[in-house]
Amino acid sequence: MTSGTDTATTASPSGARSRVVLGVGGGIAAYKACEVLRRLAESGHDVTVVPTSAALEFVGAPTWSALSGKPVSSSVWDAVHEVPHVRIGQEADLVVVAPTTADLLAKAAHGIADDLLTNTLLTARCPVVLVPAMHTEMWEHPATVANVATLRARGVLVVEPAVGRLTGKDSGKGRLPEPAEIVELARDVLARGGGPADLAGRHVLVSAGGTREYLDPVRYLGNRSSGLQGWALARAALARGARVTVVAANVALPDPAGADVVRVETTAQLREAVLAAAPQADAVVMAAAPADFRPAEVATAKIKKADDGSAPTVHLVQNPDVLAELSSSRVRPDAVVVGFAAETGDERGGVLDHARAKLARKGCDLLVVNDVSGGAVFGSPDNEAVILGADGRSVPVARGSKARVAHAIWDEVLRTER
Numbered sequence: 001m002t003s004g005t006d007t008a009t010t011a012s013p014s015g016a017r018s019r020v021v022l023g024v025g026g027g028i029a030a031y032k033a034c035e036v037l038r039r040l041a042e043s044g045h046d047v048t049v050v051p052t053s054a055a056l057e058f059v060g061a062p063t064w065s066a067l068s069g070k071p072v073s074s075s076v077w078d079a080v081h082e083v084p085h086v087r088i089g090q091e092a093d094l095v096v097v098a099p100t101t102a103d104l105l106a107k108a109a110h111g112i113a114d115d116l117l118t119n120t121l122l123t124a125r126c127p128v129v130l131v132p133a134m135h136t137e138m139w140e141h142p143a144t145v146a147n148v149a150t151l152r153a154r155g156v157l158v159v160e161p162a163v164g165r166l167t168g169k170d171s172g173k174g175r176l177p178e179p180a181e182i183v184e185l186a187r188d189v190l191a192r193g194g195g196p197a198d199l200a201g202r203h204v205l206v207s208a209g210g211t212r213e214y215l216d217p218v219r220y221l222g223n224r225s226s227g228l229q230g231w232a233l234a235r236a237a238l239a240r241g242a243r244v245t246v247v248a249a250n251v252a253l254p255d256p257a258g259a260d261v262v263r264v265e266t267t268a269q270l271r272e273a274v275l276a277a278a279p280q281a282d283a284v285v286m287a288a289a290p291a292d293f294r295p296a297e298v299a300t301a302k303i304k305k306a307d308d309g310s311a312p313t314v315h316l317v318q319n320p321d322v323l324a325e326l327s328s329s330r331v332r333p334d335a336v337v338v339g340f341a342a343e344t345g346d347e348r349g350g351v352l353d354h355a356r357a358k359l360a361r362k363g364c365d366l367l368v369v370n371d372v373s374g375g376a377v378f379g380s381p382d383n384e385a386v387i388l389g390a391d392g393r394s395v396p397v398a399r400g401s402k403a404r405v406a407h408a409i410w411d412e413v414l415r416t417e418r
């Protein structure tokens, strides 16, 4: 997978005091935007809320004003001397609209400016993230589909809605993603400071988390993988415009905003889900920690303690190596395959010696190497890595957030020819 774009830019560590406009459309999910606002404000951003008049039917201006610490209006006719219909958009570092209704998508696609939010969308020159929420029928209507395509072609990041409970008794695609994940995506876009959506039009597959291998219905063998690096990879790819599928093994985090998430438990389930999604993917990043071994037999009932105090013997068998299988089968010869290696040095060689050997053994294109001698990487918000390429390249990634490491990985994926 190669790109003509200069991909040297990686995320800056923080978007502190960045000016964010939070647009709020008139959908029931407007109440969730209060949580988006609170999280943005608490993480140090200067947030101006611009609700539509329909949004104010759901959540009143005092709520937005109290949470943002600023006056709130939906009209171009308030504080006219400050020319808010132009100024708010011009001064913004990021505009996020959550929820974006079908009506707002239509207005934005056609340049209609009949209130403060739609004027702001026309004057903003910063990145714009639209987070739609609506009934499935409205999302799938050809008019909405065309509007979304127009906006994406113009470089607007239109987030895929989540699948789940909608208003009333309905459920389906159209739900607002979790506020915490909307904020993570917004922070990622801000940190890139308007960097190119260089993964637009690409579909990437990321595996995350650690698998569980059951001994009986209540006990399992597991590992310490939190899924944080996999989530950071998914968010970073979404912020760069990719379509993202995540195969998540036991990750206790809400779905990244805009990703298709397949939840699995065991290595066998992870293998099945990854192999099913891989033919559609331009890149596969195996950030998960699948267990190398599983019990030869899974007891159907809970294993009881023996009266004589003896402990049961557990026989293990080896699990299939999903990364090696992906690398050797090459269902998509042009897809870039990336593995992770958690290594420690020993008397037979250093971390990078073992990693080079693993890269050759697994047959992948890139290997992200973590030195886990101190056990520090698990569950930590930070990471430090070396990215090795099958072409001989070795790219050190200095200690930083997992988001930063994720962007460095996507940079290398884009530089990889297949």
Ligand code: CTP
Pocket: 267, 286, 287, 288, 289, 290, 291, 292, 319, 320, 321, 322, 323, 324, 338, 339, 340, 341, 342
């Ligand atoms: N991996 C996999 N399937 C497995 C085990 C691991 O796809 N059954 C992938 C992981 O997602 C990771 C890479 O392989 O991308 C490296 O895993 P690791 O456990 O470090 O490699 P091993 O082959 O198990 O090597 P070691 O003998 O060092 O444990």
